[in-house]
Amino acid sequence: MEKLANNTLSLWREENSLLIPQNFEVFRNLVAEARDFADRGNYNAAAVYAEIAAFHAQFKHCGLFNSPELENILLTIGRQITQTTLAPTPEPSLSKRPKNILHVSTNISSPFGGIPRFIRRWIQQDTQRSHSLALTKQAPNEVPQILTELVSNSHGKIFLLNETIGGFVSRAKRLRKIAATADIVVLHIWEHDVIPIIAFANKELSPPIIYVNHGDHCFWLGAAVSDVVANLRESGMRLSQKRRGIEAERNMLLPTILEPSHRQLSRTQAKQQLGIDENSTLLLSIARAPKYRKTDGISFADAHVPLLKKHDRAILVVIGPGGSEDWSTAIQQTQGRIIALGHTEDTAVYYQAADIYVDSYPFVSITSLLEAGSYGVPLVSRYPYSSDACEILGADMPGLTGNLIRVHDLEEYTTVLSRLVADEELRLSLGEATRRRIVEVHMGSNWQHNLEEVYTRAASLPRVKVTSSAMDQMFITEPDVFWIRDHSWNCELDDMIQPRLPIMPFEQRLYHWMRLAKKHGWQNQISLLLPEWFRLRYYLPLRSVLKMGNRQ
Template identity: 60%
Template sequence: MDKITNYIANDTLNLWREEGNRQIPQNFEVFRNLVAQAKDYLKQGNHNMAAIYGDIAVEYASLNQHCGLFVSPELENLLLTIGKEALQSSSHRSENRSLHEMPKNILHIVYGVWNTGGHSRLLWRWIQQDAERSHSVVLTEMRLDDTPKVFREAVYKSHGKIYALNKTIGNFISRAKRLREIAASADMVVLHTMHDGTLPVIAFANREQSPPIIYVNTADERFWTGVCISDVVANLRDSGMRLSQKRRGVEPMRNMVLPTIVEPTRRILSRSEAKRQLGISENSVLLLSIARGVKYNTSDGISFADVHLPLLKKHKQAILMVVGPGNRKDWSEAIQQTQGRIRVFGDTPDTDVFYQAADIYVDSYPFVSITSLLEAGSYGLPLVSRYPYSSDACEIFGADMPGLTGNLIRVQNLGEYTSILSRLVEDEEFRLSLGEATRKKITEIHTANNWQQSLEDVYLRAATLPRINVTSAPQEEIFVGEPDVFLSKVCPFKKIDVEQLILNRVKVMPFDKRFSCWIRQIKMGNFRRISLMNLFAPEWFYENLWLYAHLQKFYRRLRYGSWNPSLPARQR
């Protein structure tokens, strides 16, 4: 079994490596072309379109196609230039506190906040724990009403405010200006950004007139922007910190680890009671996994469910529950073969009953879910994760985190995976003792006062270091090796074509550019991609609901004719 699974793993990795070697140079050329277009617009003095194309380049490299880069000094320097030219410098420093003082008013910047996902939970738990400070939040893309109640309550309880930046009337540069104005009264800025990091770089291009900035490296396996303005990069794990220094050029004194905060365990149900609530036998051994569906992508025809078939066939009392993927057709055969002992659920913010019922926690694959591992471990569950790579160069793909080291079981092949899970199923004493050791370690590092001290260290470093100052952009060099060659297979990239990335930003373009995009789509025959609403209405119309409602009403009358008495009321 081990020889077979080792062969499968090595053969698969070789195929991934070959594909990555071919794809990365092609992706880089697309990225370079987008950056070149941004530069052309900058030369023309069109700062808004330069910023938009810079933003498209960031999303392409971060969410769409890996380009052999984890940071682009050339692009960051371009964004800094846009910010310095387009945003008039103030004659005085912003209203934040003087250097070397610990901050009282924190401003967090984030794309959006959702009920599920480790990044969102990190934000509101941070605000809840850091209760002696006021925390405000800028949402760069999301409406306030779409955010979770627990997040809003945390901000308001801290006497902070929430700003929806996409309500700003004007263009991309107007948003950057508004962001800088909001930050003027903050003592410190915390970036929770990834592919959406373009605006902060432009807004805070003049570092001497900006508060200290902390970048939270929540997407350490991806390309992102913000190195050039971040006084401290707060990595969530050691592998991310090492990659930040090696591949992003973050200076050691600005490179720190801030553990992910988790809530103290609130076990209100016994394991038996929780199992009864989930409708399974008290004598069963429950294996649990929780993550977003994209983290369970099927690799080479072998699904996450398939991997557990040998274990479930051997141990009839074992059950696998997976929360997040929802209905998956590629799992159906495995579910049938186990007579329903593989149960799959969609996203749910309330996962406590699952954790309290579980006996063993198995990590998502091929993309790990570290927040879920920490949450499971805090309930005293033994943790098992897969790592098929033979070199430390790919450590960023593994599940490592302060609090997991020494307790997390990490296996390299499927034979070893089945073997260790079998032992955990059979040996109750082993799984309980390992789970308890894991719980204690996580509690020591990732909760309450212990985590707070780590945060204070990050605040102090950001407040006392001289503001970062980037003077030049070194030559761009792509890397075609590990881990880069595996990224497109491991990470859940969206694979959106460049034309769609451009169309996604049509609403923040001036009318003549929106019209050009609209005409180009007609010529290409992409009628489903175009909309008259997108052509005539800038984005802030959509975000200011009363204007959007009136525009929709006008559009319907124009299209259907309100004089037609037979027209259904919903179309008038």
Template identity: 55%
Template sequence: MQKIANHTLQTLHKEGYHLIQKRFDVFRSLVSQTKDLVERNDYSAAAVYAEIAALYATFQHCGLFVSPELEQLLLTIGRKVIPNNICSSNSTALLPGTPNRVLHIATHLPPIGGHAKMLYRWIQQDSERIHSIAITRQGLDDVPSFLKEVVNNSQGKIYSLSESIGSIISWAKRLREIATSADLVVLHTHQEDVIPIIAFANREQSPPIIYVNQADQCFWLGYSISDVVANLRESGQRLSQERRGIAVERNLLLPIILNSIQRKLSRTDAKQQLGLAEDSIVVLTIARALKYKTTDGISYADVHLPVLQKYKQVIVIAIGAGNNDEDWSVAIEQTQGRIRALNERQDTSIFYQAADIYVDTFPFVSNTSLLEAGSYGLPLVSRYPFSDVCSIIGADSPGLTGNLIYARDLEEYTAILSNLIEDLEFRLSVGEATRTDITEIHMGINWQQSLEDMYFRAATLPRVSMMPTTDQMSSNEPDTLLTRIFCQKDIDLDRIIQSRMRKMPFNYRLHNLIKLIKIHGFSRFDSFKWFTLLLPEWFYSRMKNLLF
């Protein structure tokens, strides 16, 4: 099996090497289109094409983690369209370098997933400050209620940019106006979000900015305006320095904030409430559906068959897997239903309390879920068949380092799980050591001190400046594997353009719609929704619930 795994990795490297150059060429063409529009002073269209380029690079890894050329174009747009007379906050912090009013900027905050929960816990923990949120692409009605409550309790406000009439340029202007009352800005934005760069292009007139590196394995926009990059794990911090060019003094580590965990149920009681046998061994995994991905023809369920066939008391519960498109029916039948694929859900606490062992997803790791599981005192196992230079692909985090058990291949994975199943004392001792370290680093006063240090650094460093440089593609590790593992299929560029058409000026919407119909016909579009592509984003956002 190890030989098969090594051969698979070699094949992925070769395929990735050829894909990178092709995808880089597509990305370069999109950057060139953006540059042409900037030179023609067509800033509204240029901003949209910059977002298209960034979105393409995010999902079709091009051997880049940042693009100095694309960010420079966005800075140019911002300096042209944002008035120079906008002043920052005059509010006085208690001490130099300690902000009082914090503005968090996000693209979208769904109720399920780690991003909204991290922001909620951040504001809840940092309770001595006033926290507001500006969302660039989500209506206020869709903001999770727990975020509304915590922001309101801090005396802050929530702003939705895309609900107002306008375009990317007008939303960027609005964001810059909102930020005048902030002492410090924190970016929790999606990788392709161009609005903050345009809004804060005039760095000397902007508040200090922190970028939260939530998607550290991906290309992202924002490093040109970020005075500090807050990396959530060690591998992301190394990559930020080596591949994004973030200066050491601006490249910090901020552990993911977690709530203090208090068990309400014993493991036995939790199992009983879930209808599980007291002597069962529960192997748990929790993640979004897309992370349960078949790799090398072996499904996530198939990986656990040897353990399930060997130990009849073992049950695998995969929360989130019930929403995916993978067919686990054969594996479920072979184990008499001891693999349970459940839909995504928010009430996961009882499952953590019932579990005996927690296993990570593969090849998409889930650090937040690992940390939450570890905080309940569960031993953690993650697969990592890659070389040391590919650490960004694997799972790691402060608190996990030294505790998370890595498996280099499927045989070792089975052996590790077997040892944990058979050795109760070892299982409990590993889980307790993990819980202790995570609690020490990710909760309460220790996490708050990490946050205070980061605030101080962002507020006292000179504003970041970016020297214009040329994009440099890499076709080495980890790029070749990222190209194949996370971007297996070529994404239809027309689909990406279509997804951003409503943000374009009307003449570009019409031009692209005619082009798409000529190439693909009306079969490209669901029902008669093609005509909605001619609607501006703000109008469509308001009317879509009425239209469909």
């Protein structure tokens, strides 16, 4: 099994060593196009090409975790569109406690996504301040009701930047104006969102900016405008300094905030509620389907067959993949003791029933680890890499340090799980130690203390300054050569361009529409020629009404 793992790592290294230069070349061409448009004063086109470049780098690793060159183009655009009506924002001091917080995100349609949950819990915890929310690409999606109520109750407002006519530059101007009344701006943006970088290019016109490092394992924009980077885990903080050039004093740790978990059921009661034998040992895993991708020809279910054959009262329940993977052979070999379910929002009863939590593989799911651990469940995660250089690809979090069990190969994995299955006292003691540590770090007043330190640092440091326009440097080392994205959709260049046609200036929109129509035969995609504001305000609502009429 160890040989299989080594073979896989060698294959990933070989494949990515060839792919990274190819991806980097595409990225360089996109950056050059963005720069060319910016030099000609076509800032909206430049911004769209910059976003395509960032999206490409995010999903097709280029040996980069940030791009000074690309951010410099966005800063140039932002400085060229300066609104002279805004007065410089005074440098805050330690004596001024921030009261008005502006959270900025891209799209938060689902209340159960990582970023919406983080914002929601932040506002719920930080009750002594007013919280507003600006969203760069929300319309026509609804803002979740719970967030609308929380913002309103804190005396804040919600702003949908793409509701009005205009392109990325117009949105950036509006965001800059909205932020003028905020004491602190917190960026929870998607990694390729260019609008906040343009909006806050002039630091003397901007409040202090905190960037929350939600996507610490991949490329993102924002380093050039962020006065503090709030990393959610230690590995992300180290990578921010090493590969993103974040200065040590601006590089902080802000653990993921969790809501208090209250056990309503004993393990026995929870198993009974789920129809699971109360005398069984339940292994649980919860993550999105792509995180359970088959590797080495071995599925996530296959990896547990030796354990389940050895312990005939052990059961594995996996929530997320549903039928996306064919696990029928492993299920048959274990007499049906592997149960794969689709996504469910009600996971609390499963956490309360679990005896052991096993992390998703080959992609970790840290939020699920934290949530399981908060119920006193011992945690096991696989880390196949031979050095700490790849730590960003593994599972770590302040509340997990010292208690999470990490194993390197399947043989060790089976041994560790077998010991936990056989030793109830060990499971209970490790689970309780994990629960206590998570509560200490990730909940209530303890988390609030960390937040206050981040606010204070952002308010007291001089505004960040970009002192050089460094050239982007491609790396073909660890962790780059082992970087794989937990996505199954196709991310070819045309797939990135097509959804952005409506936001492009008309000349570029028409050019790409004709090119793609000729290439793909888009007779039914004429609507992509409509500007985005018109599609959102008129075309999409009308199409929705017509569809409803046809159903009736």
